Every structure is written in C-alpha cells, then in structure tokens.
Amino acid sequence: MGVLAVRLILVYTILNAFLCCLEGNERDQLALLAIKAQIQQDPHQVLSSWNESFHFCKWYGVTCSRRHRERVTVLNLGSQNLEGSVSPHIGNLSFLRELRLGNNSFTHQIPAEIGRLHRLQVLLLHNNRLSGPIPTNISNCFNLITIHFGYNNLVGKIPSQIGSLSKLQTLVLEFNCLTGEIPPSLGNLSALEMLAAYNNSLSGSIPSSLGQLKKLTLFSLDLNRLSGMIPPSIYNLSSIVTFSMSINQIQGSLPSNLGITLPNLQNFHIFTNQFTGAIPMSISNITSLARFIVAENNLSGPVPSLRNLHNLQHFAINQNNLGSRGYSDLSFISDLINATELGQLFLGTNDFGGTLPSAISNLTTKLKMFGVQENQLNGNIPFGFGNLISLEALSLRNNHFTGNIPNDIGRLSSLGLLALGKNALSGSIPSSLGNLTMLTTLQLQGNNLNGSIPRSLGECRQLVELNLSRNNLDGVIPDPVLGLPSLSKYLDLSKNRFIGSLPMEVGKLKSLGVLDVSDNRLSGELPSTLGTCLGLEVLHLQGNYFNGTIPSSMVSLRGVQDLDLSRNNFSGEIPQFLERFDFLRNLNLSFNDFWGAVPTQGVFKNASTSSVVGNANLCGGVADFHLPKCISKNSKGRGLSSRLKLILSIVPAFIGIAMVLFFLTLCLLRKRSKKIALPSTNLTNSILQVSYSTLLKATDGFSSTNLIGSGSFGSVYKGTLDAADGSPQLVAVKVFNMLHQGASKSFLAECEALKNIRHRNLVKIITACSSVDFHGHDFKALVYEFMDNGNLDEWLHPTSGTQEDTHAPKYLNLIQRLDVAIDVACALDYLHNHCETPIVHCDLKPSNVLLDEDLTAHVSDFGLARFVLKPTDNAPTNHQTSSIGIRGSVGYAAPEYGMGSEVSTYGDVYSFGILLLEMFTGKRPTDNMFSDDFNLHNFVKTAYLERATEIADLLLLQGGAKDTPNDQCSSRAQKLEQCLSSTFGIGIACSAESPTDRKDISGVASELRSIRNNLPA
Structure with missing residues (x-):
C-alpha cells in the first residue's frame, strides 16, 4: 500500500508539473499576442511570423529558455520603427x-505591470x-x-525606490522631462557604473551621497537646472572617466587636486555654468585627458601647463x-605640440594678451578648429597656419x-570658416584665398584692408557668407565674385570705396x-537682373551715386523686408508695386530726386516704417509725411500765364517783407533760446555751451556712417563728446530738420518735458544746442546718452541683415x-x-x-509730449493744457484721438497695451x-484664454518647440501658457x-512683476 501511494504521488507530481508547464506556455503565448495587438504599425513586417504557423519560441525577436522550456526570456524588438503602446500583458512574461524595445515609436505610459x-x-x-x-514599483x-529610458517624454520625479536596485550598473534617463531633485537614495547603488540624466529639468543640488558610488565611470547631468556646488566627495x-555637468547653474571653484583625485579622467565637461577661480594646475597630471571643456x-x-596631455583631443x-592681457598669456600653446590627436582648440572671448605664438604652426596636422577671437x-598673424592642413x-x-x-x-x-574681422589688418586681400574651394564663410570686415577684391575669390564656389565691409577696398566689384550663385546668407561690401x-x-x-553695398562710390543705373534675386530679404544700396529709376523688374522681390535706397540720385516716380510687398517692414527712399505722388498703401501707410524725406518734388502720401497735396495736370496748366504775371509783380514786395520777417524771427528765437533750461550735466551747464561746430566734429560731420535712424522731425547720429574728466563719451545727437513744419515746436516740447524729469527708465538728456550752422541756417539739436x-x-522684428557678429542675432527671451x-510701465x-x-x-x-547695454529699457522721443492738469473734483479726467493737436503713430494712437478727444494719460495706457x-x-x-x-487687440482677445501659445511669437518658443519631446513637460508648459495668458490679459x-475701461498704469508694473516671479527659473 505504501509503495502504491508513493507511485501515485510521483505520477501526480509529474502530471502537475506538465500541466503547469502547459499553463506557463499558454500564458507566454497569450501575452505575446496581446503585445502584438497593441502595435499599430509594423513597417518591416517583423511580426508577420507571430502566428499559429510557428511555435512562439520561433517568432521574430523571441528567445526562450533552455532550462525552463518554452518560457520567454528575451523579447527583442528594437530598431524596427514599431508604433503603438507597450501592453500591460508584458508583466505576464x-x-x-531582457526587454529590448528601444529605437521605436511606442507611446503612452510605461505599464506598471513591468514591476x-x-x-x-x-x-x-x-x-x-x-x-x-x-x-x-520598478x-x-x-x-x-x-x-x-533615454529619449522619451517621461515626466515626474526620479523614484527614490530605484535606490534599492543593488545590482544596477547602468541608469540612463537622458532627454526626458523629469523634474524634482536627484534622490539621495541613488547613493546606495554600490554597483552603479553609469549615471546619465542629462537634458531634463532636474533641480536642486547634487546629493553628497553620490560620492559613495565608487565604481562610477560615467557621471552626466548636463542640461538641467541643478544649482549649488558639487560636493567634494564627487x-x-x-x-x-567621464564627468559632465554642463549647462546648469552650478557654482563654486574646481579643487586644486582635481588632477590627483581623478587620475582616470578622459572627458571633463562643465561648460555654461558659474564656476569661478582658476583652472587647477594639477590637470597636467591627467595624462589620459582627451576632452577638457570648461x-x-x-x-x-x-x-596651467599642458605639456603632459598628449592624448588631448578637444x-x-x-x-x-582667463589671461591677464600679458605678453605670455598664450605660451601654453607651445605645450600642445605633442598632443598629436588635438582636433579642436577654442580660446576665444577671454583676456589673453600679447601675440599669437609662432608655435601654432607646429601643432598637429589633425587640428580642425582653432578659435582665439575676442581677446586682446x-x-x-604668424606665418605657418598653412601647415595645419586639416583646419576647417x-x-x-x-x-x-x-x-x-x-x-x-x-x-x-x-x-570652411575664415573669420578675421574687426582687427587692424592692412594690405590687400591675398589672391591665394581663391584656393579655398571649401570655404563657406569669409569675414574680413572692420579692418584697414586696401586694394581691390581679387577675382580669384570667384573660385570659392561653396561660399555662402562674404563680409568685406568697413575697409578701404576700392576698384570695381569683380563679376566672378558678385555672381557666385552659392552666396545665400549675405554679401556685405558696405563702407568701402568701390566704384x-x-x-x-x-x-x-x-x-x-x-x-549690402551701401556707402561706397557706385554709380549708374541698377541692373534689371536685380529682379531675379528672389531670395532677397535685405537690400541696402544707400550712400552711393546710383541714378535712374527703380527697375520694374524689382516687382519680383516680394520677400524683401528691408529696402534702403536713400542718399543716391534715383529719380522718377516711386513704383506702385512697393505697396504690394507684404513683408516690407522698412523702406528708405530719402534724399533722392523722386517726384510725383507717394503711394498710400502697404509700407507707405506708416511714416515710422518708410521715409521719403529729402525728395523735393514729392507730394501726397499719408499725413505723417507732411508733403504738399498733389496738383492735377489740368489745374497746373490752367491760368499759368496770369499766375506768372502776378508772381512777377509781387516778388519785390515779397522779398522786402521776407527780410523784415527774417530779422524779427532771429530776435524772437534768441529770446526763446534763453528761456530753455536744461539739466546740469557733466558736459555743460547751458545749452549755449555746446556749439554747432562741436556737434559737427563729434559726429564726423554728421556722417552717414554715424546715422542711427531718422524720424518725422529729424535724424539721430552717434557721436563722441569729451566728458568733464576728459574721457570720451558716446552720445546720440538728435538733429532737427528745421525745414519740417513743427520741428521747432517739437524741439521746445522735448526740452520742456525733459528738463525736470529723472527716472532710470527715461532717456537721459545731456545737453542741447540752439544755434545756426555754417550757412546761417537755424540749427537745433538734443544730445542724449547713447544706448x-x-x-x-529692432529686437522684436529683427531682420536677417548683417551685424557685426552675425552669429549673435538680436533676440529677447520671455x-x-x-x-x-x-x-x-514704470516710466x-x-x-x-x-x-x-x-x-x-x-x-x-x-x-x-531704447535699450542700454544691460537691456534696461528707456522711453525716449518726447517731441509730442504734453503737460496735463492733475485730476480734481471739477475735472474728473486729466486733459492737456493746450489745444495743440496730437499726431502719434498709426496703430499705437488711442482711437479717441481720431475723434478729436483731448490728450490724456489714458492714451498712453492704450499705446502701452498695444506695445505689450x-x-x-x-x-x-x-x-x-x-x-x-x-x-x-481683437486678434489676441479671441485666443488668449485657451490658446495663448498659439498666438505667441514663435521666437519665444525656441528651444522648446512644439514638436519636441519637451512639450510634454506639463508643468513648464502650463506655466508658460499661464504667463502668456496673464500678460495678454493685461495688454x-x-x-x-473706451478710455475709462483701461487699466491704471500704476498697478501694471506690479502685475507684470508677479507674472515674472511665477516663471520657472
């Protein structure tokens, strides 16, 4: 009986095991089919084998155990462009x-069943x-x-529970939207060799507990919001081997014994932080160092000495x-002669002085990039750069x-890039540069180069950017250079002497x-072929001797945004097709010989975006141009002879009256000028102490090269005056065009408005000049602090025009x-x-x-300013004290002004709202x-509550563009949406x-500060 029982038990055990095995097999197969069911796209058809024709252990990407028969141990579907979600049934395997699903397009959440x-x-x-x-539960x-988990859209914090995975060797969380602090529990991962969590939104300081990770070889936390100092234990x-903390807000200095405590270091990246102090001298001990990027x-x-860093690559x-502007600041370059793998050497934007050592020519021929720009x-330039044959x-x-x-x-x-601009180089441009057939960018601007442009540059058929501006180059512009079809970004030949x-x-x-070929000595008519330059966005031809009419072929330049033809000899009528240039934001036709009616549509609607001054025979246009009305041809011819007789009869009397009026006007102006009181400054205590000749010298004869801008009543020039201590001081000189009706009143209004006001957000007036020029003409100017x-x-609507540094376009972040x-608002x-x-x-x-060097704003141009009465019980709304009409600017002037209402502070609030x-x-x-x-106003009002980011300036969304994973960072996206919505609401x-429905400006600044303070750091 006992033997039979034993046999029965044995049979039951085997059968049970068999049944369990069947159950496990079936569970794994069903789980795989459930996983397949949630995959919508399989472009390579790798799951076509997942059917009953094959045993599931033979399905693509499936590996079964040898020990536990027919149980799935590996699922590898990586790099197959699969789309769908990860099934919760994965937890049944x-x-x-091993679960390998990387390099696909799986969406939704990681199922908790993985736990x-x-x-x-x-x-x-x-x-x-x-x-x-x-x-x-991972x-x-x-x-x-x-x-x-790298390169996904994961959010939330790094679970502290990960710190219990005692066998974990690799933890990669890079390129997600993780937030919060780094859990100190990660210091318990004693087997961890790789920790990579860069490009997230992690904040706080680095836990000192991470100093316990004695096996760590890769430590990468770049592109986060980490702050504080790196714990010494790290x-x-x-x-x-790799230490990477770049693009954070980390402070502190590097330890002096860095080269001793990290003897195996190969890659050290801490760029874009707030580290201070010196580069440790001990780095010379790290002979394995390949990349040192700080x-x-x-x-x-x-x-420090780099003599032992033979493996240095970057x-x-x-x-x-760095540096002291001393003679031997760059002596360390000689230490790099034995760094035979050196490929990139970036030394720019420091305080290095002295000369560039000739040892540069003995560096490895593998060097591809060398930059020492923006130093002293x-x-x-030492001969021998030609030895560095791999330089790109x-x-x-x-x-x-x-x-x-x-x-x-x-x-x-x-x-590919040769940037020698803004030095004091002289001589001619070497014709040998024509051998640089791979050159895409050539910058030689701002030197003292002379001679002509070598025709050989026409052989640089990859050239995309060419800047030769602000030199002393002369001769004609070579056809092969001007006709390089590869030029697509910019061609700047301005401020030379080309003929x-x-x-x-x-x-x-x-x-x-x-x-840009402005400010040269070019002449003749514009070629009709200019109309085939369909990609043009900026065309500057000002300051030459061009003549003739604007070619009709230019009708094709529909993408142009900035067109300046001023200070030439162009004639004829202004073409009507300029009205239809939808993208044109700045048009300057001033100081030519144009005649006839000024168009009134498109860019011509606003005098702030177009200028036609200095064309004596123009008429019509919008009111802000202050031009005479156009007279039809019929009325011009009618009664001409009788008018001529009348004119001839009154000319003598008119001359006599004019002479009397002239002397009376001089007396009146002298009395008025004595009444103008301007603030005492470090330059002068009286407007009469700055003469016309002083300002003429300060602006280099009101040179076009110093012209900053022009407006309704005059032009503004950059100049240099001597301060009280004798040091040169940059100023902005606003010269009023006294031929314009209202210019004198504008000058007086601005003086009166500015003489008693002081505020950090108002432009600072230094002095003024009311005098006569060398021809005896009335001259008035105001001198401001230069911004x-x-x-x-210019910052809100930047053009793609060349700047002194083409790699630093104007852009304001949120x-x-x-x-x-x-x-x-404070102003x-x-x-x-x-x-x-x-x-x-x-x-x-x-x-x-206006914006100063710190981008602090200063409100300027008080030429239309008005004093108003303070509100009283009898005067519930403040209004102007005079009846002088308001002009303002189209789009910004309050609507009630167009109906004849008096000037009030409500009008400024309206302008501020539109500006916002x-x-x-x-x-x-x-x-x-x-x-x-x-x-x-209506455009924003219809969308700001629910779609603020859709109507926002796209430049504000740069770096976190709508199609990038960072859009899934919900907390940041919500704060951005809330910030924009609140700001639009104020605007x-x-x-x-209605004026009475507008906000009081006194509280607006506080509201905006509150919005700013709620933004993520």
Whole structure:
C-alpha cells in the first residue's frame, strides 16, 4: 500500500508539473499576442511570423529558455520603427530577463505591470515617445542591471525606490522631462557604473551621497537646472572617466587636486555654468585627458601647463576671464605640440594678451578648429597656419592683429570658416584665398584692408557668407565674385570705396538673403537682373551715386523686408508695386530726386516704417509725411500765364517783407533760446555751451556712417563728446530738420518735458544746442546718452541683415521681454503719477523704447509730449493744457484721438497695451492681416484664454518647440501658457476701446512683476 501511494504521488507530481508547464506556455503565448495587438504599425513586417504557423519560441525577436522550456526570456524588438503602446500583458512574461524595445515609436505610459518581472535584468525602452512617470514599483525588479529610458517624454520625479536596485550598473534617463531633485537614495547603488540624466529639468543640488558610488565611470547631468556646488566627495570618485555637468547653474571653484583625485579622467565637461577661480594646475597630471571643456564660466587666472596631455583631443576654455592681457598669456600653446590627436582648440572671448605664438604652426596636422577671437591679441598673424592642413574653421576676429593676411592661409584646402574681422589688418586681400574651394564663410570686415577684391575669390564656389565691409577696398566689384550663385546668407561690401556700376552678374544671386553695398562710390543705373534675386530679404544700396529709376523688374522681390535706397540720385516716380510687398517692414527712399505722388498703401501707410524725406518734388502720401497735396495736370496748366504775371509783380514786395520777417524771427528765437533750461550735466551747464561746430566734429560731420535712424522731425547720429574728466563719451545727437513744419515746436516740447524729469527708465538728456550752422541756417539739436542696444523695434522684428557678429542675432527671451515691459510701465507710471505736472508721452511705440547695454529699457522721443492738469473734483479726467493737436503713430494712437478727444494719460495706457501685445505676439498693429474692425487687440482677445501659445511669437518658443519631446513637460508648459495668458490679459485691458475701461498704469508694473516671479527659473 505504501509503495502504491508513493507511485501515485510521483505520477501526480509529474502530471502537475506538465500541466503547469502547459499553463506557463499558454500564458507566454497569450501575452505575446496581446503585445502584438497593441502595435499599430509594423513597417518591416517583423511580426508577420507571430502566428499559429510557428511555435512562439520561433517568432521574430523571441528567445526562450533552455532550462525552463518554452518560457520567454528575451523579447527583442528594437530598431524596427514599431508604433503603438507597450501592453500591460508584458508583466505576464514572468521568466523575462531582457526587454529590448528601444529605437521605436511606442507611446503612452510605461505599464506598471513591468514591476512583476522579478527576473528582469535588462530594460531598454530608449528613443521612443513614452510619456507619464517612471513606475515606482520598478524596484520590484530587483535583478535589474541596466535601465535605459533615454529619449522619451517621461515626466515626474526620479523614484527614490530605484535606490534599492543593488545590482544596477547602468541608469540612463537622458532627454526626458523629469523634474524634482536627484534622490539621495541613488547613493546606495554600490554597483552603479553609469549615471546619465542629462537634458531634463532636474533641480536642486547634487546629493553628497553620490560620492559613495565608487565604481562610477560615467557621471552626466548636463542640461538641467541643478544649482549649488558639487560636493567634494564627487571629485574623489577615482573611477570616473567621464564627468559632465554642463549647462546648469552650478557654482563654486574646481579643487586644486582635481588632477590627483581623478587620475582616470578622459572627458571633463562643465561648460555654461558659474564656476569661478582658476583652472587647477594639477590637470597636467591627467595624462589620459582627451576632452577638457570648461567654456562659458567665470574662470580666471593663467592656463596651467599642458605639456603632459598628449592624448588631448578637444580643449575649450572660451568665454571665461582667463589671461591677464600679458605678453605670455598664450605660451601654453607651445605645450600642445605633442598632443598629436588635438582636433579642436577654442580660446576665444577671454583676456589673453600679447601675440599669437609662432608655435601654432607646429601643432598637429589633425587640428580642425582653432578659435582665439575676442581677446586682446596684437602683432602679426604668424606665418605657418598653412601647415595645419586639416583646419576647417579659423577664427581670429575681434582682436588687434596688424600686418598683412598671410598668403599661406590659402593652403588650407579644407577651410570652411575664415573669420578675421574687426582687427587692424592692412594690405590687400591675398589672391591665394581663391584656393579655398571649401570655404563657406569669409569675414574680413572692420579692418584697414586696401586694394581691390581679387577675382580669384570667384573660385570659392561653396561660399555662402562674404563680409568685406568697413575697409578701404576700392576698384570695381569683380563679376566672378558678385555672381557666385552659392552666396545665400549675405554679401556685405558696405563702407568701402568701390566704384563703377553694380554688375549684371548680380542676377545670379537667386538665393541671397542680404545684399549690402551701401556707402561706397557706385554709380549708374541698377541692373534689371536685380529682379531675379528672389531670395532677397535685405537690400541696402544707400550712400552711393546710383541714378535712374527703380527697375520694374524689382516687382519680383516680394520677400524683401528691408529696402534702403536713400542718399543716391534715383529719380522718377516711386513704383506702385512697393505697396504690394507684404513683408516690407522698412523702406528708405530719402534724399533722392523722386517726384510725383507717394503711394498710400502697404509700407507707405506708416511714416515710422518708410521715409521719403529729402525728395523735393514729392507730394501726397499719408499725413505723417507732411508733403504738399498733389496738383492735377489740368489745374497746373490752367491760368499759368496770369499766375506768372502776378508772381512777377509781387516778388519785390515779397522779398522786402521776407527780410523784415527774417530779422524779427532771429530776435524772437534768441529770446526763446534763453528761456530753455536744461539739466546740469557733466558736459555743460547751458545749452549755449555746446556749439554747432562741436556737434559737427563729434559726429564726423554728421556722417552717414554715424546715422542711427531718422524720424518725422529729424535724424539721430552717434557721436563722441569729451566728458568733464576728459574721457570720451558716446552720445546720440538728435538733429532737427528745421525745414519740417513743427520741428521747432517739437524741439521746445522735448526740452520742456525733459528738463525736470529723472527716472532710470527715461532717456537721459545731456545737453542741447540752439544755434545756426555754417550757412546761417537755424540749427537745433538734443544730445542724449547713447544706448548700446538700439531700440525695441529692432529686437522684436529683427531682420536677417548683417551685424557685426552675425552669429549673435538680436533676440529677447520671455523674461527679457517681461523686464522691458516692466521698465516701460514704470516710466509711464512716473510720468503720469509722480511728476509735479503729469506728462503724457503721446507717441509710445517700440522704436521709441531704447535699450542700454544691460537691456534696461528707456522711453525716449518726447517731441509730442504734453503737460496735463492733475485730476480734481471739477475735472474728473486729466486733459492737456493746450489745444495743440496730437499726431502719434498709426496703430499705437488711442482711437479717441481720431475723434478729436483731448490728450490724456489714458492714451498712453492704450499705446502701452498695444506695445505689450506686440512684444509677445511678434505682430505689429499695422500688420497686413489687420483691417477694418479686426485689429491686434481683437486678434489676441479671441485666443488668449485657451490658446495663448498659439498666438505667441514663435521666437519665444525656441528651444522648446512644439514638436519636441519637451512639450510634454506639463508643468513648464502650463506655466508658460499661464504667463502668456496673464500678460495678454493685461495688454487687452490696457488697450480697451473706451478710455475709462483701461487699466491704471500704476498697478501694471506690479502685475507684470508677479507674472515674472511665477516663471520657472
């Protein structure tokens, strides 16, 4: 009986095991089919084998165990472009050890059922579109060795439970939207060798507990919001090979023993942080060092010896405060002769002085990029650069180099970028540069180069950008150079001495975006081929001797945004087709010989975006041009002889009366000028102490090269005056065009408005001049503090025009725009509520908001300003004290002004509201999309509550564009939406149609500050 029982038990055990095996097999098969069911796209048909014709252990990507028969241990569907979601049934593959689903397009969340895979060792879900948080129960997968979740849209915090995975060797979370602090529990991962969590939104400081990760070889936390100092224990992890903390907000200095505590270091990246102090001398001990990238910090002092760094490949210390402007600052370059793998050497934007060592020519021929721009280097460019035959980029711009451009640079057949601009180089442009057939960018601007442009540059058929401006070049522009079809970004030949005509070959520049040949001595008519340059956005021809009419072929240049033909000899009528240039934002036709009627549509609607001054025979146009009405041909001919007789009869009497009036006017002006009182400054205590001749000298004879801008009543020039201590002081000189009706009143109004006001957000007047010029003509000018960053309009609507640094286009981010808006609101609050007599500006718009070197805003141009009475019980609304009419600017002037209402502070609030909406939408109130009752106010009002980001300026969304994974960072996206919505709400409230419905400016600045403070850091 006992033997039979034993046999029965044995049979039952075998049968049960068999049944369990069948159950496990069936469960795995059903789980795989459920996984397949949630995959919608399989472009390579790799799942076609997942059917009953094959045993599931033979299905593509499926590996079964040998020990536990027919149980799935590996599921590898990586890099198959699969689309769908990860099925929760994945948790039923209980024997799974490796799950490899990387490099696909899986969406939705990581299923929490993964936490049931206790045998799982490798989990690869990288490079998908997964969202949601990391499941906290992943800690139940206690055999995990590798976790790779990089390149997804995961949100939330890093679960502290991960710290319990004692076998974990690799943790990769890069390129997600993770937030919060780094859990200190990660310091418990004693087996961890790789920690990569860069490009997230992690914040706080780095836990000191991470100093316990003694096996760590890769430590990468770049592109987060980490702050504070790196714990000293981290620098003691001697196993580290790659140390990368770039683009954070980390402070502190590098330890002096860095080269001793990290002996195995190969890659050290801490660029774009706030590190201070010196580069440790001990780095010379790290013989394994390959990449040392510490750019964009505040490091100072000398560069230590690099003699032992034979394995160095990439050395970047640019944009710091290194060097002492001393003679031997760059002596360390000689130490790099034995660094035979050196490929990139970036030393730019520091305080290095002295000369560039000739040892540069002995560096490895593998060097591809060398930059020492924006330093204080002098002397000649050493001969020998031609030895560096692999160079692809050479930048020496913004220094004080003298002498000639070395001929041997023409040997650098791989060179793509040559930037030598803004030095003091002389001599001619070497013809050998024509050998640089791979050259895409050539910058030689701002030197003292002379001679002609070598025709050989026409052989540089890859050239995209060419800047030879601000030199002493002469001769004709060579046809082969001007006709390079590869030129697509810009061609800048301005401010030289070129002669001759603009060659017909200009028509080959079909893709060119910017053409600037201004301020030369070019002449003749414009070639008709100019109309084939369909890519042009900026065309500057001003300051030459061009004549004839504007070619009709230019009707094709529909994409042009900035067109300047001023200061030439053009004639004929202004072409009507310019009205139809939808993208044209700046048109300058001033100081030519145009005649006839000025168009009234398109860019001509607004005098702030177009200028026609200095054309004596023009008529008509909008009122702001202040031109006489056009007289029809019939009326001109009628009664001509009788008018002529009348004129001849009254000429003698008229001359006599004019002489009397002239002397009376001189007496009156002298009396008036004595009444003008301007603030005492460091330059003068009286307007009469700055003479016409002084300002003439200060602006180099009111040179066109110093012209900053022009407006209704005159032009503004950059100049230099001597301060009280004898030092030169940059100023802006506003010269009034006294031939314009109202210019004298504008001068007096601005003097009166500015003489008693002081505020950090108002432009500072230095002095004034009321005199006569050398021809005896009335001369009036105001002298202001110079603003380095121009006006707000240039920043809100940047053109693709060349700048001194073409790699630094003007752009204001969200916080900078809020700061400017706050500044302007504070200025208006001061004018309206804190002056002895309230002042209404009357012409608030972006071009009248100036930005200093710190981008602090200053409201300017008080030529239309009015004093108003303070509100009393008998006067509930403030109004102007005089009846002088208001002009303002189209789009910004309050609607009640158009119905004859008096000037009030409400009008300024309306202008501020429109300006605020323009700042954050990027759209001008005069945009062609607005007409009739549909304006900028209504455009924003219909969308700001629910679709604020859709109507916002696209430039504000740069770096987190709508199609990038970062859009899934819900907390940041919500705060951005809320910020824009709140800001738009203020702009709408300020620009309400009824004056009494508008906000009081006194509280606007506080509201904007609150919005700014709620933005994520």
